[in-house]
Amino acid sequence: MRILYHLPLSPGARQVRLALSEKRLPFELRAEKTWEQRPEFLALNPAGTVPVLHEETGLAIPEAPVICEYLEEAYPDNSLLGRTLGERVEVRRLVAWFDLKFAREVTDNLLGEKYFKRLMGRGTTDGTAMRNGYANLRHHLDYIGWLSESRRWLAGGSLSLADFAAAAHLSALDYIGDVDWSLNPAAKDWYAKVKSRPCFRALLNDRVTGMSPPEHYADLDF
């Protein structure tokens, strides 16, 4: 069986889980305490990070963007990258937007400070970082709202990795109660649409020890 090494609130791992499920590729999920630096895991990924996809062929693929490109090439059915050069540029542009810009401006400042720092025993929460995170999140929700008002999905007419990248970050932040959906109704409508897809169900069932999500987290009519 194909194995995905992950951490429940890792946005990268969530992105890959959505892509695997949307492509109907079965996989077994294994939580990896990356900070323990298990030698067998470092042999699969010397960078020591999750997600890592371990195929039955023996091939080990680390990092969400690398795994998603691999999945498109190995299992081209239900493409999540688009067909034309222009469509694929727009999907990859937005995936990079969320994985680089959104991650640095929002996710690292909120999920990083409130959850991952504690999980990995790396010091205390930085209040300034958190204030910046909340302020930046408003702008990003506006951008998502603006995109979804002018397009069916974030990158254009079709569901794509761009929606999964955005929803992966936002769902992890939503679990820790950090997304005020009332700030942008269009962004909320887009998220409700992604959230109601069958591939999203497993993410909504995730529970992290000692940390309950807000009531609306798993509610499709939030």
Added chain:
Amino acid sequence: MRILYHLPLSPGARQVRLALSEKRLPFELRAEKTWEQRPEFLALNPAGTVPVLHEETGLAIPEAPVICEYLEEAYPDNSLLGRTLGERVEVRRLVAWFDLKFAREVTDNLLGEKYFKRLMGRGTTDGTAMRNGYANLRHHLDYIGWLSESRRWLAGGSLSLADFAAAAHLSALDYIGDVDWSLNPAAKDWYAKVKSRPCFRALLNDRVTGMSPPEHYADLDF
């Protein structure tokens, strides 16, 4: 004419310049003062970062990894990604290694602190960050040395984007005199091999106002 918006010491822009030149795709280079947030530039890339490739067709492509995937799809001759699924995973894994891990552990701490902070008027140099950067660089040179002792090029038998990603970061650090090549002779031999390719020439001719590179920077027998 195809235009590449860049900054001379941006590792992402250097990576794209190497890929364009290796594929023999002519382009005009334009320096973009990203911190001035020029509206015409933000229209091409709302994230406001370089590199951005602007094709004659009108298509604007931001972010080094997005541009490199686009170049492979639009101009598949002289592939820099490899052929088999396994080869392509290894190339992309190493590109991600340099663009994420090396960037965070080394480039941001050295080039970011010593050059980009000043360029963008964002505060003073952090000594601790720089010490971490030098310490991390040793480990990364060892990893590059180890890879290049067991393979012809970093990702395997062929020159690839992995070599260009690594050389892009290292060449920018070398410009500011931060790479002690005596630390790892195998890494130095690999860099000499990449550096002597025709595609590298333009990078070695780069000069930044008020900052001269060390003598060995443009020397092929350094």
